Amino acid sequence: MSSTVGELLDSLPAAADQEQRRGWVVACAQALGLGGIAVALGQELVWFSDETSARLEDLQFVLGQGPGKFVHDEAEVRALPDLGRSLAQQWPQFAAEAEELGIAALFVWPVRIGAVQVGTMTGYRRTVGPLTGQQLAQGQLVADALAQYVLSHWPAGTDVGNGPGHVGAVDLHRAEVHHATGVLSERLGVSLAEALDRLRARAYASGLSLSDTAHTVIRQELP
Template identity: 30%
Template sequence: MTIKQGDREQAICEAFVSLADTAVGTCDVNELMWRLTKHCIQLLPVDAGEFLLPGQHLELFPPGFEDGPCLASFSTGRPITVANLLTVAQRWPRFAARADAEGFRSAHAVPLRLRDEIIGAVALLSTRIGLLPVSDLRLCQALADATAICLVQQREIRHHTILAGQLQTALDSRVIIEQAKGILAERGRLDMTEAFDRMRAHARNTNQRLNKIAHGVVDGTVPADDLLEAATKSP
């Protein structure tokens, strides 16, 4: 269905807002790519879309994805346009055969890119022969670029979340170790360094992690006497 010019402009604005919303929300990668392909199909004279995100284990195409415009766009970092898929039957035989069987006659693909980083690619398929107008192809690339920004932003959020969790775990472990050192120092009349050496020696002798021993000392499941009697080993 053709969208009126005023409605199309509004739809374009809403598409970019929809994609931008995923940059800080809880939307997963699959949902983000579904939004991208949905907006492209709504705004452009195409009938279907598929995407390639290496390493994401997500596809809108068969698992044995073949060479084709999507992979070519990802590999080159440039838009790929095919006005008539019959002309690429020798270049991409599997893709051309699949597309023909599904009734598609032309294809356009653009990379998902952020500056010099190519994250993936999206391909748009049409049942009609011919090329998209240049303005439509530019819109497709703009939507893909916006999606790439969101993907990188989500990746950074996940990275920082994991890092924050690791730092918090390390901090919690350090606090427990300091508490255990204090208990041993008090009971054995040791300085803090010697108390730590005794705890580390016990961890090595019993092949256990230091923080596990520390937890045991604090909660009483590891008798302090066992550590105080352990022979101190050189680091």
């Protein structure tokens, strides 16, 4: 029997490793009736259930398009139960890429600490249709719990060097992106903002994830 959201909120251990954290967020997605979820704080992807949810976050970051980029304009969750109708005109590039991934519906919850929004939690479905009112409300509980966990385990100082999977830590999945941005900035003699734009453009043109593109830049496989 699958766990309820309430049971899951009480079951995440403080010292969870990467595999345990991934399993927990997969169970949360299933309990909410979603195919997967991902959490981003600012420009950092900090938690995701599967490669599809990570890719969706990546696309929003690379393209500067998508519902998660504008959820701060909304008081509550942004529900897009029929993605084709909702995004085709507003964000055509993102809509096309999401369709290629087989995404039919998206739901974006604000991640808040107190009254301050610090990020988003994005969930997807492969079938068109709304979530129930209970699922939407429980999704916010999951987003709030993740925010508290992430901030309690945010790496500081040398902790960043522990790498993905370190027990009790939060993995910063875009650490290589920031590193590669600095590399490109110095190599090309451009600002960090322009270097990040160029990195995004390379990722989109190549079809690689942003992290994979950053990795090749760091290894100097790209000029």
